[in-house]
Amino acid sequence: MFQSFDADADPSRGAQRVAMLRAELSRRGLDGFIIPRADEHQGEYVAPSSERLKWLTGFGGSAGLAIVLKHCAAIFVDGRYTLQVRDQVDTEVFEPRHLIEDGWDKWLEEHLWAGARLGYDPMLHTMAGARRLEQIARTTGAEIVATEDNxxxxxxADRPAPPLGRVRIHPESLSGRSAAAKLADIRAALARSRADATVLTQPDAIAWLFNIRGGDLPHTPVPLAFAVVPLSDRPTLLIDSRKLTDETRAHVEAIADIAEPHEMDAVLATIARHGASVRLDPQTTARRIADRLTTAGARIIEAEDPCLILKATKTEAEIAGARAAHLRDGVAMCRFLAWFDREAPGGRLDEIAAATELERFRMQTGQLEEISFDTIAGAGPNGAIVHYRVTTASNRRIEPDSLFLIDSGGQYVDGTTDITRTLAVGTPSADMRRHFTLVLKGHIAIATARFPEGTTGAQLDTLARYPLWQAGLDFDHGTGHGVGSFLSVHEGPQRIAKAGHAVLKPGMIISNEPGYYRTGQYGIRIENLELVREPEQVPGGERRLLSFETLTLAPIDRRLVDCSLMTPAEIAWLDAYHARVATTIGPLLEGKDRDWLIAATRPLARA
Structure with a gap:
């Protein structure tokens, strides 16, 4: 499913739908209900059948939560969506609040009352999230009620049916390891934590483990499924069998049993017998799963999903695939940038036209499976909306003497890409060039960083923000997220962020995307994907240090660079990066596109 530009849910329906929900809650004896943007798997992306928050409120972002009480309601979003939420939600019905700064738990403590009965769906809340609710109940004297259904x-009434995307085998030549070898690693992790089994709930982890891919979620090639992996017996994959072909069934059954999702309780009861110890990740496992295991007699061991680090640390085959995917994607991106520079000055382009054309260039590679997320194509003030999604209703013309931000990516069988470029249309202002250059300085600081083993993303995050901080500026999102291998474009646990506590390891792929957003005027973001390299000895140094290899291959707009703000080393980095792009991509372009690339990658010293 490629990008759709239809308008999001009509916010004017919010009052009617909230009234319907309140009537249903009253019928059940509940005084309120929590609606997270989540499904049973607690992942970032959800199928249309699980877009409950969007249906109720109109909000179409990838993270948020609403709370509906008898006489008030609020919606909580993070800093990426503070502008978007006011455009999509009826603020007479839902009070917009900041998910981090305000906190939904603080809001509940202020608005709940002793004896109130607040409902929640325990399949849509993690173990850790449910504990926060229980703490609020103790503080307020309210009762938290886990509902059997939602x-x-x-x-x-018109809720879509759950998806039935076809499951396919992901070949070992691309994954680099057999499913049997990966299962052995998971069992070794279970043995180290003295667990008898684990329940896996994250679709990308399950796809990685069994070397399969699916089509249940937009832009993310995973099947919605659960898996139970015992220490010694065969694992069980819980998946709707209608998604399986004879070939994929045989592939799975070579190493695991297959059960239907509705058999979950029976499978959990089986592994819980005799007081087994079951390892669960409290940040990703639904509370209902933990409750079912405990009721069946299991002892819960709380620990990180054992697939996370293994999946994030790419094999040599996955690294080779990432490089190949970025070369292919770089050609498509450069063709688009050349096209954009020819067409945009005429004033006839709009956001949808640009996003559609970029998707067409990627499709012309002949190897695009999907785009990796809905393209963010923000003209002028729309670029200041961090995760803006263009629709037919919001579509804006790309005007002269403005900035255009385009954040996009592709899913190829050998790798996942994600790139953002900010482009000048006409003559940029001095402020545009200054802000762009400050963002670029932070980007270069990450790209050139050397750091010891054991370094976390939080320790690097300051490097990207420092030039902006010195100018009294900042950006309200992380500097970088992990990226999967023909899996989710947002992968954990690695990230560069103020709260990025995972250690960066060789083989991880992570984005480098500082930004700056001037509300109502323009947005700036520069994003490349980086591969964490093996540690190398620094000449003249005493220890081996990790560094990054930049995977993304596309020019950064030189017209927006203020050289007076750049150090010689920063200028040298940009010139070297552009020389690499020209050398690598140039031979794969023809005619006007190749001429454009030569001009776009000229050294700054010759500008």
């Missing part, structure tokens, strides 16, 4: 589903 009351919102009862009033969502």
């Amino acid at each position: 009351p919102l589903d009862r009033v969502w």
